[in-house]
Amino acid sequence: MAKAHRSLGILDGISRKLPNLLMLVNTISLQEAKSSSEIENIFTSDDILKELLNDLLIFLNNDEKYNIDPLLKMAIGHYQFEAIHPFPDGNGRTGRILNTLILMNKGLLSHPILYLSKYIINNKDGYYHHLNRVSSRGDWKRWLLYMLTAVDETANYTVMKIEEITQQFEATRTHIEKHFPNLDYAVIEAIFTQPYIKAIHLVNEKIKSRNTARKYLDQLCNIQVLELKHIGNENVYINNDLVRILEST
Incomplete structure (x- = not known):
């Protein structure tokens, strides 16, 4: 968990150095939209939808009652949202956007620049396997470890992309200014x-x-x-x- 926190901190810090944050927010979110279309949902809706969503909101927002690490809260909240399955379509995409918003709400990110769809696509079997293990056996440990690894690797990947975009921006700026x-x-x-x-x-x-x-x-x-x-x-x-x-x- 410490590793995931450290990677998020590095990502949040380096993102602040961009001359225009839209350079990252727009381009990374485009990648998320492309990736999300490749992931399917696996759960069905529930008759007590409003009650379940209300319970989820209380869990996410009441840090005094549910005082756990924000990364664990994000991972648990993501599972719960997918299990509730509140919409006919788009639950997976919405759930992954919710991850980013939770991290921002808890102060771990300043801007919406962490999207987990790429990691989940590359490790799709594990994603479904661990979700199902929570539902069928209550195996939270492997699910939480999966999500912590997703955060760590995605944060490192995004840092790499920021550096590449920044370097290309400077090279392009220099080229333009010559002409x-x-x-x-x-x-x-x-x-x-x-x-x-x-x-x-x-x-x-x-x-x-x-x-x-x-x-x-x-x-x-x-x-x-x-x-x-x-x-x-x-x-x-x-x-x-x-x-x-x-x-x-």
Whole structure:
């Protein structure tokens, strides 16, 4: 458990060094959305749904009555939520987002940047096995160890991704400034907030007008920072370096 806490602390600390946290929040959450679609739910709903959810909320929020380590509370809460199965669809995805929100609520994370779906996909058999062992045999120990390992390894993986994104951001910024020394820094940040961008994104963020935004994005294509793709009637600009980082294991 100490190892998982230490890894979370390192992750939370290094995330604060990013020039724009959206660089991480948006890109990591996109990975979560992709990963979550590959995981199925295994439990059915219950007639006493409201009572069960209320009990779960009390367990999660009443730290005086249930004074246990936040990581253990997260793991127990995740099992309970999946067992309650309150929705017809999307329970697994919601449960994994709940993990992150619990860690933020308990002060272990400052921002929603830890998503466990990748680990669970890579260890899917163990996930279902340990969930079922809790239900059938009350075997909490192996389930808790599984979730602590998931937190530890996912935190370390996310730290690695932060470092890769930060290094690529600096390399890209240096490359852009050689060609366009007066380019607004906010534009450089914007192309790292998600793997693709459109001119309207810069307009909505009040960075540039539509025509100026399109001109800047086209210029970044000319120096191979972005790649222009025509999707329907829209021009979409792809940050292939960021895509490469997010898709690599």
